Amino acid sequence: MATTTSGRDGERNLAVYIDFENLALGFEGNRNQFDIGRVLDRLLEKGKVIVKVAYADWSRFRNFTKVLHEHGIALTEIPKRSMTGKNSADIRLVVDAMDMSYSKDHIDTFVIVSGDSDFSPLVAKLKENGKYVIGLGMRQSTSKLLADHCDEFIFYEELEAESPSLPTSSGSGDEKEAFALLVDAARAIIRENELALASRIKETIKRKRPSFSESGYGYRSFSELMEDAEEAGLVELKVDDLSGTLVVTKVKGGGRRRGRRGGRGGGKSGGKVAAKSG
Numbered sequence: 550m551a552t553t554t555s556g557r558d559g560e561r562n563l564a565v566y567i568d569f570e571n572l573a574l575g576f577e578g579n580r581n582q583f584d585i586g587r588v589l590d591r592l593l594e595k596g597k598v599i600v601k602v603a604y605a606d607w608s609r610f611r612n613f614t615k616v617l618h619e620h621g622i623a624l625t626e627i628p629k630r631s632m633t634g635k636n637s638a639d640i641r642l643v644v645d646a647m648d649m650s651y652s653k654d655h656i657d658t659f660v661i662v663s664g665d666s667d668f669s670p671l672v673a674k675l676k677e678n679g680k681y682v683i684g685l686g687m688r689q690s691t692s693k694l695l696a697d698h699c700d701e702f703i704f705y706e707e708l709e710a711e712s713p714s715l716p717t718s719s720g721s722g723d724e725k726e727a728f729a730l731l732v733d734a735a736r737a738i739i740r741e742n743e744l745a746l747a748s749r750i751k752e753t754i755k756r757k758r759p760s761f762s763e764s765g766y767g768y769r770s771f772s773e774l775m776e777d778a779e780e781a782g783l784v785e786l787k788v789d790d791l792s793g794t795l796v797v798t799k800v801k802g803g804g805r806r807r808g809r810r811g812g813r814g815g816g817k818s819g820g821k822v823a824a825k826s827g
Contacts, residue, residue: 560596563598565622565660565662566645566659566661568604568605572687572690573605573610575686575689575705576687576705589601591708594741597756600649601620601622602622602625605624606638607624639665639668642671646671650678657679658680662685662686664686664696672684672698676700681701682698682700683702684698685705686704686705726766727763728778731775731784735784735800736800745798746794747794775797776795783801784801
């Protein structure tokens with residue numbers, strides 16, 4: 550049976566392999582440009598991304614190489630199919646993934662970004678080796694066989710549909726940014742059917758935004774940020790009986806901001822400070 554978490558404190562360690570040519574079959578003609586940042590954001594909600602590699606004949610996709618580099622993705626050049634007579638991208642991806650599976654025990658989760666059914670045997674072998682396998686692809690170019698083989702499959706179109714918006718009355722620009730990070734992280738944890746403890750929410754935020762600090766938004770503690778988000782009508786909170794810390798029980802669509810109360814742990818000192826960069 551595939552493992553789900555084996556990293557530090559139960560955190561998943563992910564290796565991401567992107568069959569970019571298969572992705573292109575799905576987003577060609579799509580009125581919305583493909584956003585790799587949206588893909589990585591979802592994966593960072595699941596754990597720490599250790600390896601990111603994309604495979605393609607990059608002479609065909611030069612417009613995408615800059616943004617992929619900016620997201621720290623290694624680009625593996627694959628010869629044109631006419632030169633090899635076979636899909637070299639598939640073969641190279643499989644070899645690299647299997648090598649990683651055998652040589653790096655701390656990588657417990659493999660993400661295959663493709664909809665190609667040819668990867669089904671790879672998925673089966675990774676699961677046989679005790680790895681948790683997540684698939685991600687475009688509906689138009691995804692085989693049902695591959696989707697059914699994975700432990701979990703994410704359709705890119707579902708990520709496009711997830712565009713959470715904050716109410717216009719939910720505070721200043723810096724505060725809205727802090728609220729957006731909190732709400733996205735809480736929603737991701739709840740989506741995984743896990744308890745959205747304050748500590749877990751903050752860990753999820755810091756995977757996406759390593760420089761995050763609540764003090765950069767004028768808060769003395771993360772709990773105070775959570776309380777303000779509740780006052781803004783964005784989340785519902787309770788105190789966890791076991792740990793004694795705050796838990797988000799529900800992410801809401803928004804609400805009207807009320808006057809600030811004293812809170813569970815005291816108010817903020819002074820006014821807001823400017824958000825830190827990054």
